[in-house]
Amino acid sequence: MSADIWTALLIAVLAAFVGYEVISRVPVLLHTPLMSGSNFIHGIVLVGAIVVLGFATSPIEQAIGLIAVIMGAMNVTGGYVVTERILAMFDRSKRKGGSP
Amino acid sequence: MTDYSPLIDGVYVLAVIFFILGLRAMASPETARRGILAAGVAMLLAVLVTFLVGGLTNNFGLIAIGIIVGGGLGWYWARVVKMTAMPQMVAVFNGMGGGAAAAIAAVELLTAVSDPTNASLSIAGAVIGSISIAGSVVAFLKLQGWMVQRAVVFPAQQVLNIIVLVAGLAFGVLTVVQATTVWLIPFFVLTLLYGILLTLRIGGADMPVVISLFNALTGIAVALDGFVLVNGVLGDAGYAMVVAGILVGAAGSLLTIKMARAMNRSIGSVLFGGFGAKEEVGGAIEGSLKPIDSDDAASLMAYANQVIIAPGYGMAVAQAQRKVKELADALEAKGVSVRFAIHPVAGRMPGHMNVLLAEAGVSYDKLYDLDEVNGQFATTDVVLVIGANDVVNPAARRQGSPLFGMPILDVDKAKSVFVIKRGQGRGFAGVENDLFYKDNCRMLYGDASAVVGRLITALEHS
Numbered sequence: 001m002s003a004d005i006w007t008a009l010l011i012a013v014l015a016a017f018v019g020y021e022v023i024s025r026v027p028v029l030l031h032t033p034l035m036s037g038s039n040f041i042h043g044i045v046l047v048g049a050i051v052v053l054g055f056a057t058s059p060i061e062q063a064i065g066l067i068a069v070i071m072g073a074m075n076v077t078g079g080y081v082v083t084e085r086i087l088a089m090f091d092r093s094k095r096k097g098g099s100p
Numbered sequence: 101m102t103d104y105s106p107l108i109d110g111v112y113v114l115a116v117i118f119f120i121l122g123l124r125a126m127a128s129p130e131t132a133r134r135g136i137l138a139a140g141v142a143m144l145l146a147v148l149v150t151f152l153v154g155g156l157t158n159n160f161g162l163i164a165i166g167i168i169v170g171g172g173l174g175w176y177w178a179r180v181v182k183m184t185a186m187p188q189m190v191a192v193f194n195g196m197g198g199g200a201a202a203a204i205a206a207v208e209l210l211t212a213v214s215d216p217t218n219a220s221l222s223i224a225g226a227v228i229g230s231i232s233i234a235g236s237v238v239a240f241l242k243l244q245g246w247m248v249q250r251a252v253v254f255p256a257q258q259v260l261n262i263i264v265l266v267a268g269l270a271f272g273v274l275t276v277v278q279a280t281t282v283w284l285i286p287f288f289v290l291t292l293l294y295g296i297l298l299t300l301r302i303g304g305a306d307m308p309v310v311i312s313l314f315n316a317l318t319g320i321a322v323a324l325d326g327f328v329l330v331n332g333v334l335g336d337a338g339y340a341m342v343v344a345g346i347l348v349g350a351a352g353s354l355l356t357i358k359m360a361r362a363m364n365r366s367i368g369s370v371l372f373g374g375f376g377a378k379e380e381v382g383g384a385i386e387g388s389l390k391p392i393d394s395d396d397a398a399s400l401m402a403y404a405n406q407v408i409i410a411p412g413y414g415m416a417v418a419q420a421q422r423k424v425k426e427l428a429d430a431l432e433a434k435g436v437s438v439r440f441a442i443h444p445v446a447g448r449m450p451g452h453m454n455v456l457l458a459e460a461g462v463s464y465d466k467l468y469d470l471d472e473v474n475g476q477f478a479t480t481d482v483v484l485v486i487g488a489n490d491v492v493n494p495a496a497r498r499q500g501s502p503l504f505g506m507p508i509l510d511v512d513k514a515k516s517v518f519v520i521k522r523g524q525g526r527g528f529a530g531v532e533n534d535l536f537y538k539d540n541c542r543m544l545y546g547d548a549s550a551v552v553g554r555l556i557t558a559l560e561h562s
Contacts (some may be wrong), residue, residue: 004330004331005217005327006278007314007330007332008326008327008330008338008339008342009282009327011339011342011343012327012342012343012346015342015343015344015346015347016131016347016349016350017350017416018120018347018349018350019254019346019347019348019349019350019351019354020124020351022120022124022127022347022356023127023351023354023355023431024124024238024354025127026127026128026355026358027129028358028362028444028450028451028454028469029126029129029451029454029464029466029467030127030129030132030451031355031358031359031449031450031451032186032187032190032350032449032450032451032452032455033126033132033136033451033455034123034126034127034351034355035190035311035312035315035352035355035449036186036190037122037123037126037135037136037139037353038123038192038315038319038347038348038352038355039193039194039197039318039348040113040136040139040140040143040193041119041122041123041139041143041319041344041347041515041562042194042197042315042318042319042322042344042345042348042349043197043253044115044119044143044146044322044340044341044344044345045197045201045204045318045322045325045341045345046147046167046200046336047146047147047150047201047337047340047341048200048201048204048322048325048326048329048337048341048537049166049200049203049204050147050150050151050156050163050167050440051150051153051156051329051337052141052204052207052208052254053158053159053162053163053166053207053437054153054156054157054159054160054163055155055156055158056158056159056207057158058210058386060210061207061211062159062162062208064203064206064210065159065203065204065207066162066165067200067203068166068197068199068200068203068204069163069166069167069170069194069200069205070166070169070170070173071170071199071203072170072196072197073166073168073169073170073171073174073199074170074171074173074174074193074196075174075194075196075197076143076147076171076174077170077171077172077174077175078174078175078176078177078178078189078192078193078195078196079174079179079190079193080136080140080143080178080195081174081175081179082186082189082190082193083136084133084140084188085137085178085179085183085186086455087126087132087133087136088133088380089183089455089456089458089459089559096234
């Protein structure tokens with residue numbers, strides 16, 4: 001096991017706390033956009049898919065890698081557009097003071 | 101060959117910072133749009149810079165085709181779908197992420213199964229990714245109405261599910277221990293099957309919770325793949341995946357717990373409860389359904405001091421939110437105080453009603469949460485329920501009802517309750533609604549948009 005893995009594990013622990021902190025006081029109103037937004041963020045899987053397909057050599061690796069890239073790209077664009085559409089609705093509403 | 105790694109690493113760090121800031125901005129209505137934009141820019145940069153990764157020479161054409169096809173499909177589909185279908189779209193795109201994670205793990209297993217660290221991390225990523233994609237697809241089919249929406253329960257189901265999961269995991273362990281790829285096909289078949297079986301048992305109002313759970317799981321699967329890449333020669337992209345994946349995993353888990361808590365359910369009862377699968381036995385409801393015509397309903401509302409509107413999925417289906425806003429305006433013009441009571445899981449997702457009413461231009465300060473509004477029904481003259489069912493069902497207060505324990509809007513405590521409903525069917529949970537049989541309840545049958553339109557016309561003439 002390489003030292004890099006332990007570095008990554010340390011980073012992961014810190015990221016978990018950040019993820020927890022960032023949304024610990026979110027109003028119910030924003031649960032749906034937030035779920036959709038975090039759905040978009042795990043679209044980073046596309047980066048991994050590109051790397052994997054970029055190094056693939058055999059036809060079977062290429063085929064599975066291509067599936068990974070297609071799915072990852074769908075996650076990215078679909079996740080972004082859905083979140084953007086949900087949030088666009090909030091923007092149009094007129095806000096008349098007071099906290100939601 | 102130029103070494104671009106400082107640039108690549110720099111962009112990944114920047115992307116991760118933007119993801120965190122974006123997610124944080126999304127936790128407040130004022131900054132939410134800036135948040136998704138920041139995350140979007142970060143994602144674009146991270147994807148572009150990945151093409152510069154050293155040694156990444158194979159299959160540029162295939163990568164481009166994959167991005168164009170997948171990206172185009174996702175973009176188009178998300179653009180054309182109706183707002184009411186948003187919950188199942190989140191499920192689908194989440195499933196795609198889980199599928200991508202499982203596929204990456206599969207390639208890693210094919211190339212580096214001999215390294216035990218790589219193999220075990222990949223197997224873990226593959227299990228979680230497979231459950232996430234299979235489960236998300238079933239969730240999509242259920243919400244879309246393409247398969248039975250209720251929880252599907254059959255004898256010995258729990259035993260079967262556990263056997264399938266354990267067998268799948270066993271093939272995974274064998275793969276790592278024997279450092280061979282021969283067990284991968286049964287491994288993937290069984291873990292995918294488990295995702296399907298797990299989600300079949302879930303129905304009704306629990307659906308959003310389970311979509312949120314799969315969202316968190318996909319994040320964790322992506323992070324596990326990230327660990328595999330970090331362990332290999334292509335580390336840089338791996339760190340970005342670890343941070344973003346764990347970020348979503350943690351935020352998504354917390355969100356899942358919050359959603360379940362809003363319905364007074366535990367994650368365990370959501371996953372293994374088989375909600376609403378069984379018909380309630382006995383307990384025949386006394387009374388009858390009493391219709392009222394829209395003119396009478398309108399004049400009662402016009403002479404009321406307070407009206408509370410409780411919207412549900414029926415309003416979303418009929419796209420009635422703008423008409424509802426017009427109705428509220430018309431009532432206010434007659435001096436009636438109008439408020440909206442929003443149940444946390446009204447519609448098919450938390451915040452679904454807030455989103456639709458915001459779209460129609462209803463201001464936030466007229467929307468009241470369950471806790472804020474429940475004490476006010478007793479002093480309210482008229483409650484207008486628009487296409488909501490389970491979230492206003494007093495059966496939730498009765499022990500033995502499948503809904504028991506779920507917090508509801510206490511609309512039955514108002515002087516009069518009008519219910520706009522398409523027909524005499526049951527709610528999403530498949531439970532008969534006691535409210536409709538109460539003495540103070542009157543039914544307005546029809547499509548929500550049409551009925552509200554008639555109420556507006558009647559108000560103008562009164």
